[in-house]
Amino acid sequence: MMTLLDKKTNQIDRISDLPSNVIDAILGNLEIRDQVATSILSKKWRYMWTSAPQIFFDEYFFRSLMGVHDDVVYEIIIGVLMLHNGPIHKFSIDLFYTFDFNTEKFNRLIPFMSRDIQHLELVICGFGSVEDQMLDNLSLDILFSCKELTYFKFNGCKNLSISPDFRGIRKLLELDLECDEIESSALDTFMSGCPLLEKLSVGFRFGCDHLVISSPSLKVFVLELYDTKSVCLEKANNLIDFTLKLSRFGASVYIKSLPQVKKFSLTNWGKIPLADIIPPVLLTSSFSSLEYLQLDEFDLNDKGDILYLVRLLESAPSLVKLVIQDYEDDHSTQVLDPSEELEWRSCCLKLQTVEICVEASSQHGMSLIQFILANSPLLKTLTFNFCSYRELDGPMLKTSQDLLRMERASPRAEVNFIHSAYRRRPLSIYIE
Amino acid sequence: MAEEVSSQMNSLSISETNPSSSATISLVSGDDIVFKVEPTIAKEMETVQSFIDETDGKITTIPLPNISSHDLPYVIEYCEKSIAGKITKEFEAEFVKKLNNEEVKELFLAANYLNIKKLLDFLSQVIADRIANKSVEYVRRYFGIENDFTPEEEAKLREELAWTFTGVDPDDEDEN
Numbered sequence: 339m340m341t342l343l344d345k346k347t348n349q350i351d352r353i354s355d356l357p358s359n360v361i362d363a364i365l366g367n368l369e370i371r372d373q374v375a376t377s378i379l380s381k382k383w384r385y386m387w388t389s390a391p392q393i394f395f396d397e398y399f400f401r402s403l404m405g406v407h408d409d410v411v412y413e414i415i416i417g418v419l420m421l422h423n424g425p426i427h428k429f430s431i432d433l434f435y436t437f438d439f440n441t442e443k444f445n446r447l448i449p450f451m452s453r454d455i456q457h458l459e460l461v462i463c464g465f466g467s468v469e470d471q472m473l474d475n476l477s478l479d480i481l482f483s484c485k486e487l488t489y490f491k492f493n494g495c496k497n498l499s500i501s502p503d504f505r506g507i508r509k510l511l512e513l514d515l516e517c518d519e520i521e522s523s524a525l526d527t528f529m530s531g532c533p534l535l536e537k538l539s540v541g542f543r544f545g546c547d548h549l550v551i552s553s554p555s556l557k558v559f560v561l562e563l564y565d566t567k568s569v570c571l572e573k574a575n576n577l578i579d580f581t582l583k584l585s586r587f588g589a590s591v592y593i594k595s596l597p598q599v600k601k602f603s604l605t606n607w608g609k610i611p612l613a614d615i616i617p618p619v620l621l622t623s624s625f626s627s628l629e630y631l632q633l634d635e636f637d638l639n640d641k642g643d644i645l646y647l648v649r650l651l652e653s654a655p656s657l658v659k660l661v662i663q664d665y666e667d668d669h670s671t672q673v674l675d676p677s678e679e680l681e682w683r684s685c686c687l688k689l690q691t692v693e694i695c696v697e698a699s700s701q702h703g704m705s706l707i708q709f710i711l712a713n714s715p716l717l718k719t720l721t722f723n724f725c726s727y728r729e730l731d732g733p734m735l736k737t738s739q740d741l742l743r744m745e746r747a748s749p750r751a752e753v754n755f756i757h758s759a760y761r762r763r764p765l766s767i768y769i770e
Numbered sequence: 771m772a773e774e775v776s777s778q779m780n781s782l783s784i785s786e787t788n789p790s791s792s793a794t795i796s797l798v799s800g801d802d803i804v805f806k807v808e809p810t811i812a813k814e815m816e817t818v819q820s821f822i823d824e825t826d827g828k829i830t831t832i833p834l835p836n837i838s839s840h841d842l843p844y845v846i847e848y849c850e851k852s853i854a855g856k857i858t859k860e861f862e863a864e865f866v867k868k869l870n871n872e873e874v875k876e877l878f879l880a881a882n883y884l885n886i887k888k889l890l891d892f893l894s895q896v897i898a899d900r901i902a903n904k905s906v907e908y909v910r911r912y913f914g915i916e917n918d919f920t921p922e923e924e925a926k927l928r929e930e931l932a933w934t935f936t937g938v939d940p941d942d943e944d945e946n
Contacts, residue, residue: 352914356882363890363891367894369903372901372904376909377927378906379910380916380918406933
């Protein structure tokens, strides 16, 4: 047996003789460029990387080839795929938006991996405005050959389509799509072919005036809209988490129907009245199981919206957490107007955690907090975050004093007052 | 290191199993040092655990000829943290700071031999980090790989894969 001393004195290569799955674990943690370079190490390593199950062309790959013509870079990608020998389970490309890419180039990639691919991602990074999207059109039918696909993310095409006889991706669990235009029935057709789809994230500008989603498997749905008028989710009856993002210059959208969700998040860049997005009928039909509510770009100066939010809170008897981000605006602190005082009847809320982030104090916003504190006997923490880079000592002090004075229904409620110079937007909408 | 180990050392003789001592497992390193560990630690090491299971728990002294008394305490330390649920980024960063390249490789081999999935995954990442963006020569030295290509074969390969060399770190002889 080799003694310890021998091992220390002679550098014996015992790594190369390890089984390929063990080597793959190391290779899998390397950038594609370093992975491929291992084939020059020795004859034993020559084809070792070609069985690594994951291939990522990330921004480091593209950065290392800066100055090389896009067509040459594309041929390197194809060359790697041609050398690769064995199942590719995960594949991703993070293209910079200026990269010369097109539908034909995309379609040429798919056959290399289709049989075994489980995770497929094509992300365009950089200043991705609509004009920067590279593919004129993408037909999702191309994915039909990817029978093992469970995750697909794609954000780079102008027009997304699907043929009516699409036969589906039976194992798909998660889909993340962004495009300019989508055919009105494409999503539903696509989803009817994906019986296991649990998580859908989709954003588009045109093509779908009345969006209907009826996938019974769907649990988490993130929807970013621009020009859509209504959303109907009645038949997606297992949905538990729904996020709706409305763009600044987009149309007014209303949620026609919604199953009983546990989490609901709304980003209202468009400043559309809350009652127009969530019609009163939904208050009684859809929020009785709601546990988490997040409102981003919520206008705390809007009396109508505040009153409507109180109605929503009253209709959500299971709600434990509320998160509000004030509308990003340059509005200055309002002057108090006693005649504008909002009045509530008391009720009993189950709220335990409340987080409010504002840029300036507002009279109605403070009334809302007063209402919450007075009617939430189970409240544990209320965090009030004053985010402003401006020197606002006076108003801030006044706000914190007001907060301290407010009557609290919960004896153990803790009120935290935070001041931060920059507004921190949540990176993920799935808080908790 | 020897002083630290001595506290855990028992006698070199391999004891007969009796019910009172079956609470601990004795791991015997390649250089015949005995490390007594809790059975929960042994569970983390699939190879050890299956050995115990195969003998219905009668044998509690397990020879590990491929692992030295220098490396085994590191493995035990990691397993202890792992069962305590205390594997954090900070712990891993501290843990890896103590290890030179040779030790990382030895621990990787040990983790593979003992079949400790978490440690193996972690060390795969460590090794990958240490050879990332390095030249072919550096990686050969790192692993102790003998280049068995003819100069012509290597030149041809290097030409085909020229794109993989752009911007690699300059070699630093002192790193190993």
